[in-house]
Amino acid sequence: MTEPVVRRAVRDWLREYAPTGPVCVGLSGGADSLALTAAAAGEREVAALIVDHQLQEGSAAVAARAAEQALALGCVRAQVLTVDVTGPGGMEAAARRARYAALNGARDGQPVLLAHTLDDQAETVLLGLSRGSGPGSIRGMADWAQPWGRPLLGVRRADTVAACAARGVEPHADPHNLDPAFTRVRLRREVLPLLEEVLGGGVATALARTAAQLAEDADALDEMAADLHALAADxxxxxxxxxxxxxxxxxxxxxxxxxxxxxxxxxxxxxxxxxxxxxxxxxxxxxxxxxxxxxxxxxxxxxxxxxxxxxxxxxxx
Structure with missing residues (x-):
């Protein structure tokens, strides 16, 4: 029952945002990206792009295994992209910059599907709230912000785990996802479960829904602002x-x-x-x-x- 949830989400996204042509998938080897890769490969010609950040011992072997899994799931190509993580803003920010740059350089003009789920969206909204920088910081991630597509923003993380189990695919367990040194990990493992307990459940879904509503409102305001800028600018x-x-x-x-x-x-x-x-x-x-x-x-x-x-x-x- 769970695998069709992922497959349906991917199919609907492709129909709306990329009705024809091949796509790329950013594959980490975790449950979310493996479930996305399997679903996308069932709908379209897919190239899997695996970024090796070289931040953990054995990362090259993890990337190679993810590439093998991608081909077994039906991808036409699986490419490992090795990057150096450097620069300001801490390791998370530097890794993100390196990852997106590598994916953009290897996508060959195709959209890149990313495996962010509803749970990731809820965490993003909470992080935005902590910054206090207005609606723009809590509108969350977009379904489509060319060239990045996120078909799973309405899918729970539990569904991607179950989808992998249904196909007999074993995801990689990234130790960074358990490290409380990372703020997002503490949100995922401590803050959100506590909010769910105190508020009676449904918090992640409500946060994601709020982000979607704010994004719609922000898009409308942005269109109005663009018109105003055009009128006022000289x-x-x-x-x-x-x-x-x-x-x-x-x-x-x-x-x-x-x-x-x-x-x-x-x-x-x-x-x-x-x-x-x-x-x-x-x-x-x-x-x-x-x-x-x-x-x-x-x-x-x-x-x-x-x-x-x-x-x-x-x-x-």
């Missing part, structure tokens, strides 16, 4: 009069796109509110200094003659 400036009468939720989205397009880095909610105050709470205040102008340079947003302008100044000038 070269690198924005007409204040066009922005002033708009709802703040739409206006700040338009401002965010404008600022990011101007090269602003590390834009926070506080920064955005300060820039928005040049429109919605104008009292003749000075400009707002932001990062992103390059070495020794800062970006300053000012209101001048009814327009928002971007100026680049040397630090300390």
């Amino acid at each position: 070269a690198e400036e924005l007409e204040v009069a066009v922005l002033a009468g708009q709802h703040v939720a739409v206006r700040r989205r338009a401002l965010r796109w404008w600022l990011l397009g101007a090269g602003v880095k590390g834009l926070t909610d506080a920064h955005l509110r300060s820039v928005d105050a040049l429109i919605g709470d104008w009292r003749g205040q000075g400009g707002v200094a932001l990062a992103g102008g390059g070495p020794g340079v800062r970006i300053v947003v000012q209101r001048e003659r009814g327009r928002l302008t971007v100026q680049r100044e040397q630090n300390g000038s």
Whole structure:
């Protein structure tokens, strides 16, 4: 009864987002990605892409075994991608960057299906809530954000485990998934079970449903903000009069796109509110200094003659 749940989710996703042609699957060797690979290979020509992060002893053997399993499940190709995990933000962030870069480089123009489940979505929403950075941080992962597809966002992790068992496929148990040093692991093994117990169950499903609703709302607001930006933009400036009468939720989205397009880095909610105050709470205040102008340079947003302008100044000038 459980394997058709995964197969149906994959079939529905392919019908909506990739009705024709081959696809790739990101395969780790775990239950979620093996169940996804098996279901996708039953519907379409599939190439399995296995990323070896080289973070654990024996990782090459784990990747090779996953490749063998992919071929046995019906994939036309299984490719191991070996990466070096380096850079800022901690191991999790660095591994994610390396993984996505490798998958993107090997996909040959095809969509890449990723095995994130409803449980992963719930964890993502909780992480977003902890950051407190607005609806954008808790809208969760998208079903389709080209080239990344996530057919299993409505499927529970227990279903993928059962699907593997039904096919006699033995998943790899990643020790990192049990390591409490990782925040997501503690959410999965401690926080979510406690919330389920205290609130009477259904928490993961409710969080995922909330993320889906927020994503729909955000998409609508983004479309409105794009239209507003197009009306207000004049070269690198924005007409204040066009922005002033708009709802703040739409206006700040338009401002965010404008600022990011101007090269602003590390834009926070506080920064955005300060820039928005040049429109919605104008009292003749000075400009707002932001990062992103390059070495020794800062970006300053000012209101001048009814327009928002971007100026680049040397630090300390």
